[in-house]
Amino acid sequence: MKLNHDQQRFLEEWMDFLKIPSISADPAHTADVQEAAQWVKNALLQAGCPMVEIIPTEGHPIVYGAYLVDPDLPTVLVYGHYDVQPPDPLELWDSPPFEPIVKTTALHPDGAVFARGACDDKGQMFMHIKAFEMMRSQGPLSCNVKFMIEGEEEVGSDNLEDFVKANKEKLKCDIILISDTGMIAKDQPSITTGLRGLSYMEVCVTGPNRDLHSGLYGGAVQNPINVLCEMIAQLKDENKKITIPGFYDKVVELSEKERAEMGKAPFDLEGFKSSIGIKEVLGEKGYNTEEHRSIRPTLDVNGIWGGYTGEGAKTVIPSKAYAKISMRLVPNQDWNEISELFTQYFKSLAPVGVEVEIVTHHGGYAYVTPTDTIGYQAAQEAYLETFGTAPVPKRGGGSIPIVPMFEKELGVKSILMGFGLDSDAIHSPNEHYGLFNFFKGIETIPKFYEHYVRLCKEE
Ligand code: BES
Ligand code: MN
Ligand code: MN
Numbered sequence: 448m449k450l451n452h453d454q455q456r457f458l459e460e461w462m463d464f465l466k467i468p469s470i471s472a473d474p475a476h477t478a479d480v481q482e483a484a485q486w487v488k489n490a491l492l493q494a495g496c497p498m499v500e501i502i503p504t505e506g507h508p509i510v511y512g513a514y515l516v517d518p519d520l521p522t523v524l525v526y527g528h529y530d531v532q533p534p535d536p537l538e539l540w541d542s543p544p545f546e547p548i549v550k551t552t553a554l555h556p557d558g559a560v561f562a563r564g565a566c567d568d569k570g571q572m573f574m575h576i577k578a579f580e581m582m583r584s585q586g587p588l589s590c591n592v593k594f595m596i597e598g599e600e601e602v603g604s605d606n607l608e609d610f611v612k613a614n615k616e617k618l619k620c621d622i623i624l625i626s627d628t629g630m631i632a633k634d635q636p637s638i639t640t641g642l643r644g645l646s647y648m649e650v651c652v653t654g655p656n657r658d659l660h661s662g663l664y665g666g667a668v669q670n671p672i673n674v675l676c677e678m679i680a681q682l683k684d685e686n687k688k689i690t691i692p693g694f695y696d697k698v699v700e701l702s703e704k705e706r707a708e709m710g711k712a713p714f715d716l717e718g719f720k721s722s723i724g725i726k727e728v729l730g731e732k733g734y735n736t737e738e739h740r741s742i743r744p745t746l747d748v749n750g751i752w753g754g755y756t757g758e759g760a761k762t763v764i765p766s767k768a769y770a771k772i773s774m775r776l777v778p779n780q781d782w783n784e785i786s787e788l789f790t791q792y793f794k795s796l797a798p799v800g801v802e803v804e805i806v807t808h809h810g811g812y813a814y815v816t817p818t819d820t821i822g823y824q825a826a827q828e829a830y831l832e833t834f835g836t837a838p839v840p841k842r843g844g845g846s847i848p849i850v851p852m853f854e855k856e857l858g859v860k861s862i863l864m865g866f867g868l869d870s871d872a873i874h875s876p877n878e879h880y881g882l883f884n885f886f887k888g889i890e891t892i893p894k895f896y897e898h899y900v901r902l903c904k905e906e
Contacts, residue, residue, distance in 0.1 A: 448557035448882060457577050457889070458549075458560075458882070460490070464569055465547040465562040471507055471530035471602045480598050483529045484508045487576075487596050494576050495583035496594065504606035507598030511617070514579075514592045521903045522591040523896065524620035525579075526849070526861070527572025527627060528600035531564035532874045539876035549882070554633070554870060559879040566880035567873035571626040571866060572596060574885060578892035589900045593620060597849075600627075603809035604849045611849070611856050622822045622899065623853055626888060628843050628865030633883060635713055636830040638823065639863035641741065641842035642850055644776030644813035646785045650793060652678070652768045653802045658754075659764040669800035671768035672753045678796045678803075679770065682746055686732035689746050689774075691792045697779040701742055709737065712839045722870060741842035745775045771808075775844065782810030811848025814861070821902035822862045829864075829894035833887060864888075864895065 450458065469483035470476040484501050491499045491512040499512040507530060515522075534544035542548050547562035560570065575594075582588055595618065597607045611618060628639040654671040655664070684690055701709070714737050720728060730739035739745070753768030755761040774789065776782055786807040797803045816823060818840050830838040843863070850861045866888040872878045 448886075450882075453581075454886060457573075458885075460577075461570060461573050461885070462547040462549075462560060462562075464490070464573060465560065465564055466545055468534075468545045469530050469564070469598065470533050471599050472533055477507075480507045480530060484510050484596075484598055487529050488512075490573070490576050491579075491594060494580035496579065496592070499594075502610065504599075504610060506602075506606045509598070509607060509610055510594065510596040512594035512596075514583075514588070516587055516589075516591055518591075520590050521622070521900060522593060522620040523899065524593045524595060524618060524623045524859070525575045526623055526625045526853075527575060527594075527596050528568045528598065529572065529596055530598040530601050531567070531569065532601050534563045534876075536876065541877055544876075544878075550879075552879075554868070555879075555881040555883065557882050559881045560885075561877055561879040563878055565878050566867045566871040566884075567878065568600065568627045570880040570885055571888065574626060574866070574888035575624070575892060578889050581889065582893050582896065588896065590896060590903075591620075593618065600847070600849070603811070604852075605809065607849055608852055611852060615857060618857055620857070620859055621903070623850075623857075623859055623861040624864065624892075624895065625847070625850070625861050626864050626866060626892075627847055628845065628863045629867035629869060629871070630865055631713060631839070631841065632868065633881070634834070634836065636834045636836060636838040637712065637841040638816075638826050638830070638838045639843040639865050640816045640818060640823075640840040641778075642814040642863070643741070643744070643844055643846050644780060644782050644811050644851070645773060645846040645848065646776060646782040646789065646810040647771070647773045647808040648786060648789055648793075649771050649806050649808060650675070650769065651804045652797070653766060653804070654800060655764065655766050658766050661762040661764045664764055668764065669798065670764050671801055672765060674798060674801050675751070675753070675768040675770060677798075678793065679748060679751075679772070681796055682772075682793075687730055688732070689744065691746075691785075691788050693788050694744070694785065697781065697784075698744060699778045706738070709742070709842065710735075712737070712841050740844040742777055744777050744780060746772065747775075748772050775846065776813055778813045778815055780813065782812060786810060809848075811846055812851040814847075814851040814854065815842075816860060816863060820860065821906060822860060822899065825895050825898035825902055826862050826864050828898045829891050832894050833891045862895075864891070866891070 496512040544563040652671040750771040754765035
């Protein structure tokens with residue numbers, strides 16, 4: 448790919464942004480998160496957004512920008528996040544996570560930028576700033592644009608929730624536009640029509656009041672790690688159904704017609720397996736892989752620790768064992784209720800000789816975007832124009848808890864125009880984002896505005 452002058456500059460700016468380690472989860476990086484907020488503010492001002500402010504919260508700041516032409520014209524609110532996930536495990540990165548570098552891969556012969564946040568969500572969010580800059584350079588826009596870029600998405604958006612509730616007038620808009628999801632393939636665009644909810648728990652099993660010599664005590668007392676494993680094993684049955692009583696009660700089942708419609712989206716199971724190095728998939732009985740990762744709720748252990756994990760061997764029975772367990776939820780499941788059901792059930796699984804403590808970290812609701820709206824239609828036409836292929840609707844498996852919140856508090860739907868790929872390795876070592884995807888995004892976004900404004904007029 449031959450980059451023109453502007454594209455070269457966009458790439459350099461994006462890489463500059465990626466050098467800031469804005470890890471929201473790590474208090475040691477608070478100053479970096481603030482620097483990233485400042486960077487976003489400057490980028491918006493430079494792009495031609497006349498009013499930009501940094502709004503402090505009890506956690507990390509929100510960057511808010513407004514370009515208001517006429518209250519009678521439609522208003523688009525762009526949401527994104529400038530915070531990133533921790534880069535660990537560092538030793539698995541081929542190049543340092545905050546020293547962005549362009550490399551080519553089989554999938555990205557034109558190159559991809561490798562860095563934490565390259566895709567999620569610095570790269571995707573930055574596309575909106577550059578698309579806005581391009582549109583502004585051609586004269587005034589025929590709609591109002593607001594930007595709300597937060598620094599706490601990766602830790603649950605708790606403070607953003609309060610901000611949204613308290614600033615409904617300021618955030619008033621007709622549609623919310625977000626690029627923080629993916630698409631099927633470079634030659635098969637898709638629009639994300641759903642997100643899963645989430646309930647994130649942490650459990651601690653305590654046995655004896657101190658670590659014990661496993662020879663002197665082994666066999667006579669409960670080992671908290673063994674117990675924790677036995678308890679976790681009981682959370683799913685042989686059909687991979689979650690055993691928590693009431694867990695599926697409110698789950699919305701899709702009709703056969705809806706499932707058949709879903710099944711039309713192209714999916715390469717062999718490619719899926721080989722891309723993650725597994726020989727076989729196995730999920731909840733009665734559903735296929737694409738359904739497992741979108742319309743069905745799940746439960747996964749995200750981390751488990753306790754006892755001796757250092758070099759060599761140590762013969763010990765630990766006093767405590769821990770696990771982080773999260774559940775992805777689907778429409779109508781209430782994450783507070785699910786957290787409660789989990790807590791009751793998990794405690795009921797505790798055998799004699801141990802104590803169990805459980806905390807709820809955070810959660811969020813699932814979300815569905817209807818496809819019969821002008822917002823969806825505008826996105827569809829935009830992709831069709833720039834990719835030459837009609838995008839297909841696709842329910843996603845990830846979560847962006849603020850999206851259902853926007854709907855509840857502002858009464859506004861979000862259009863999820865993602866340009867990422869599953870292979871981008873978001874949250875993993877060697878996260879990257881293709882130059883093709885980045886520039887295609889910058890090309891497609893202005894088309895969305897064009898079609899959206901036209902369709903609003905026609906309505
Ligand atoms: N951008 C992701 C969510 C995503 C990615 C949705 C790809 C669909 C496709 C977002 O930054 C994220 O990682 N969300 C978290 C939830 C949050 C509460 C930590 C997630 O899904 O684990
Ligand atoms: Mn994200
Ligand atoms: Mn993320």
